[in-house]
Amino acid sequence: MSSSIPARRETAAGRATPPGGEPDDPDDRANAHRDGSASDAEVVARSLDDPAEFAVLFDRHAVAIRGYLARRLGADLADDLVGQTFLVAFDGRGRYDPARHDARPWLYGIATTLLRRHRRDEVRGYRALARAGSFTTAHTVGHADAVIDGVDAGVSVRQIADALAALAHGERDALLLYAWGDLSYQEIADSLQIAVGTVRSRLNRARRRLRPLLAENPAATAALPRIEESR
């Protein structure tokens, strides 16, 4: 491969960024071309002629994708799947829609598809956490009885794990793409290749599972900003 491979830089927060830096804000990231750097779509297009360019996409998004996978499956599987996600994306880059400047929905969609092969592991992990407060497998998750950081109001990890385990697969995908993937409703729809109305209905059903947790812990609700999500 004769093309030059962009060097990677580490930010203070430990996030890998390509030369020139990438803003963390999703909107800025999607419109990265406005500040002179290439948008994701442009990077994908360049990679068709120069495959090594695809590393730019890895540098921009691998940490976030890996974090999403790790929260759902644990670190070990996440490390494997994040690599597979980008290999699958690379092989399929010829079908990437150039109108989509931001590649995150595409990448999260691939990651979620790969994750489906491990759904039983995921649910098993949540249930183990809800029941015993810790994983008995290699998927170590820390302290079961830990109170959620920033909430500190009695909603335990095991309560959330129990709620997540009870969700249908599609509801969990939509909810966690929203919460951990930081995708909008439309982006979730693009990721999962479903209608945005379906995203809304899935999230509504997921909310019904979460509401009791907050209702039982009014302090948690009070501790958090009451900002209705409108996107």
Added chain:
Amino acid sequence: MTMTEKRLLESFRADEATPDHSALARSRAALLEHAAGESRVTPLRDRSRRPTMRVALTAAVAAGVVGAGLGLQGLVVGGAPLGASAAAAEALDRASAAAVAAVAGPAPGPGQFVYTYSVDYSGVVEGDSGLDTTGCAARHEIWQPVDGGPVRVGRVDGITVASAADPAATPVPDPACRDLQDRWMEDVPVENLQPDGATWGLPDRAFVVGLPTQPRALYERARADAEAQGFDLLDEATMTQLTDLAMSGSPYLTPQLRGVIFQALAFVPGLELAGTGTTLLGDTGTVVSRVEPARSARLELVFDAETGSVIGERRIATAGSDLGLAEGDLISESASRSAIVDERGERPAG
């Protein structure tokens, strides 16, 4: 969804999200090596083909150059057209025409069954303690009713055989092989199956009726299904889906649709014409092959160009196998024969 609810989840398992930079660096390096065409560093397992799973699983659950004509110009990556070579596409097109013409051949009538005998052999299997090259084979007999109703599968037994050339070995059940078969079945999530239990390898009437009837659309449907099932290697999985359908012996496949399957295969990138070959059951046919760099393997598909039937396939190791195999070693092989019978459980003469 409120920000309250979102923040509730944001805090959950946040410790897991801390990146392992060494692991990310390895993934990045693997990506770059993959991009450079050095796929040996991506040891993806054979996930789109588990030899005995095709039938066993479904039974357990549900019991010229065609490029221009097919619009291959629409499938491009970096300016290079995808799909089979001209010679392979031409051979597939001939088989397609033969399949359509086979309408004059025996067709199952009301109340009848399509009987299919298949042998699936794996030369290398991945067990709990690593790779096992003993070889594990399974034979199946399937009776698919023309009028619907339950499909009967017989002899879904794992047996060991001395070699792939020994398909008639006494079918003594081997516990280890049986365990392996069970593990394969357990390993496949339920959602990998079609909603009604039908699959590309054992389709029911509704599944077949719902398939596209144009080659390119059928190819894209197979690919979309493979992607939805989470397969890592989409080209390989797409070819497997189409091949499974062709080898299914389904009574619901019309001659026209069988012909379309061959034309859809011509969209699979990298298919080459590879002369003639003999299947595990001793049948001879035309061979098209495809190199699978991510597996360090070559897949060969054997079809009868006279009848338009796919009669076998095999996967052979190429240089640099991450399974530790020598170039030319057999990884897996399948073959099948179909016939029409009047009764469930009846075997054709001969």
